[in-house]
Amino acid sequence: MAETNVPSLAELREVAQDPSAVARAWKAGGGRVAGCRCIFVPEELIWAAGMLPHPLLGKPEPVRNADAYFQSCSCEFARNLFDMALDGKLDFLDGLALPNTCEATRRLYDVWLGYKKDVPVLLLNNPQKLLEEGSLDFYMEEMRRFRTGVEALAGRPVTDEDLRDAIALNNRTRMLLREISSLRKKDPPALTGEEMFDVAIAASVLPRDRANDLLGRLLLEIPRREAPGREGPRVLVTGSIMDNAALIRMIEEEGGIVVADDVCTTMKAYWKPVEKNDDPMMALVRSMNEKALCPCMHPFEARMDFLVELIEEYRVDAVVHFTLKYCHTFLFDAPLVRKELERRGIPATVLEVGHDLSGLGQIRTRVQAFLEMLEV
C-alpha cells in the first residue's frame, strides 16, 4: 500500500476502519463517551466537560430491529444507528447529543427518548436559519441549556477556561485537516479522496490531542512519498451523511479523482474554525450560525456559496451529488444544486444510494457513464 512510507497515514486509516474502537478504549480507561451527530452539535462543550465526543457512524448493513420503531421509509442512516443501539453496538455511550436539523434526527431523538432510556439524550434546539449578528439571543440561550445538559451528563461543570482550551484544540484539528486536504489541490493530488476521507473520519473520533499529533505528523510525512494520484477528472462529492468511503472509492476506481468532499463527516465539519471571542459561548454560537452549509438550514444560497468556493479552490471538473434513500433534505436540494451547477457550466450528476450499499452495481454504471461523458 502507498501509505507504507507514511506511518501516520496508515495509523489514521486503521482507526477509520473501526471508529468505535477508540470510544471503547476511552471507556475502558474510565472515561465517559457522548455520542453525537452532526456538525451542529458543539463537540467542544463535550470535550470541555471531560467526555469524549464520538460522532456516530453507521454500518453499511441492512436494518433489522429498528424497523419496529421507524417505518422502513424513514432515513436509513437514523434507522441504522438505532439498530446498532438496539444490538448493543453502541453500549459504550454514556449519552447522546443531537441537534435540530432534519425530521430523521428529531425522530431519532424521540425514539431514543422513548425506547433507549438507559442512555440519556440531549437535543440542541438550534435555529434552522442563518441569523444576523444581532439576532443570536435565542441561539445563545439554547446553547446555555445544552451546556447545562452536557454538564449533567458529565457530572461536572464546564468552565469558560475549559471551553476556550477545547475550542483551541478543535480549531487546531480543523486547521490541520484543512491543510492536509489542501494537498489535494495539487495536480495530481498528494493523497486520494479515499485516503482523505479516512483521515477525516479518524480525526473526528480520536481524542483531539491524539488526532492533532497524528495529523501534524501526516503533514510532515506525506510530502515524502510519491503522489498516488493520476490523470482524470477532478470530482467533488457532495450530499447526505457519508459514513464509509465506498462511493468515493468507486469513483476513483472508475477513473475520477475525488479532490473535495462536501459532506458533514468531512469538509463541512472541519472547514470553518470557531473564531476567537472573549466569550467562548458566543464564539460557539457564531460558529454554528455560520455553518449554514446543510440543506436543513436556510438560505439555500449559503450551501451553494460553499460549494462554489470549494469548486474554485480545488479546481473541480465535475460534481457528484449523492443522497441516501429517504434523506428528504438532500433529495429536495439535489435538483436545485444540479441546475445551479449546470448554469455555471459544471457537470453534475445525482445518485440516490442505499445506506446498506444495496444497488451499488447500478450506481457504478451511472458513475462510469458520467465520467465517460466528461471525457467527450
Next chain:
Amino acid sequence: MDEELPLPSPDLPVVQDMQIAIASKLADITRQKAEGRPVVWCSVLTPKEILFSMDVASLCGNVLGAYASIFGMSAKYCQLAEDDGIARDVCSVNRCTIGVCCTDDREGFFETAFAPPDLVIGSTFPCTAEAKTFLHVAKKYNVPYYVIDVPINTWGDDPPKHAIDYMASQLKGMIDFLRAHGYAFDMDNLKEEVAFARRLNLLMQEIDLLKQAVPHPIRAFDTVIAMTAPLALSKAGRQIELFERLRDELKARVDKGFGVVEEEKLRLLWCGLCPLYDFKLLNYPEKYGAVVVKSMLEFLVGFTCDPETLDPEKPLESMARAQLLSPANPPYRGAVDYFVRAARDYKVDGIVGPVMRSCGLVPGMQRLVKDAVARELGIPTILVDLDGGDQREYDRAGLCSHLDAFIETLLARKGRR
C-alpha cells in the same frame, strides 16, 4: 359530481356552502392576478392573520398540490415534478405542488384556481418539505422568498421568553418582507385579526365538543372541509357566522341524537393522511357501522391552540406562542399527547395509522402514538401502507382488506358483531 370525482358530496348544508366559498375564493385570486394584483404563496401553517391584516391576496401553495390529488391529477403532476428532478421518495403532496408549477399546461380545476406567485413565504414548520417546496417554487418563478424559522418545542407547555421572542421576530421578519414589497402594515388590523382568530378558536372548541357526541353527528369528509375552510377562504369569506352555523347545525343533530351511521358500533381515529384522491374511503367503514370521528387533517391544520393563548393586545407574541405550542410542532410529545387525548375524548375504539412512504414527518410518530394509546387507553392501532397524495401508489383493494380485518377484529372485541 359524486360519480365523477373521488369526493363525496358534503352532508351538512353549511359545509356545502363552505365548499362553494372555497372554490370561489380560488377563482377570485386567479381573477385578481389576471387583473395585475400580486399574489403571495404561503404554506399551510403560515399565520394567516398577518396576511389578512395586510390585505395580501394569498394562496396556500401546497394546498394546490392537495387539490391536484383530490381532483385525480396527482399522477400527472407528481410525474412532472419527478421529470424535473424531484425524487419519488419525497412528500407527494408537495411533489404535486412543484409539478403544478412545472408546466403552463394546467387543465380542469387549475384553469380557474391557479395564480403564479409574486412572493413566496415558506416555513420550517411542520417539516422540511414545506420550506424546501416553497424554495423550489420561488426558484421556479424567480421571485423573492422568505422562510419563517419555527423552533421545535423542547420546553413543554410554557415556552420561555427567549423562544417567544425569537418566534415573534420571525413573524416580524415576515411583516418586514411584505412591507419591503409594497404592503402596508397596521398593528390595529393585526390585533383585529388575532381577535377574529380567538373567536374562531373558541367556536371550534364548541364544535369539537359537539363532534365528540355519541353517535357521531358529522361525516368524516364534512369535517375535513369544515376544518380546512378557514385556511382556504378569503378574508371576506371567513365569516364567524359561517362557523356559528356549523355549530348550530351540529347541535341540532346532537340534540336529536342523530348519527351519521344508523347504528353506530365503532369509532375510529385516522392518524395519517387520508387518500386525497379517494376521500370516499373515509366513509368506507360506515358499512360496518363504524365511523371516522377524527382525522389527521384536523391535527395538522385544525384548531389545536387554546384560545386563551391568543391575546389581541399582544398579537405577535400570541401568534408566536400558538406556533410553538402547536401539537404538530416536533418533537413528538405534543403529537402523542394530542392523539391520546383525542382517542379518549372521542371514545375511540381503534386507530388507523396510514404510513405515507414519502412523508418524513408522520411515519416518525406513529409507533409512539400507537404505543402511548395502547398503554394509556388499551386501544389498538393498525398501521397500513398508504400514500395519501400520489394515486400511483394506491392499492384500494389491499387497503380495504386491511380495514375489513381490523374492523372485524374490533367488532369481535366489542362482542357486537
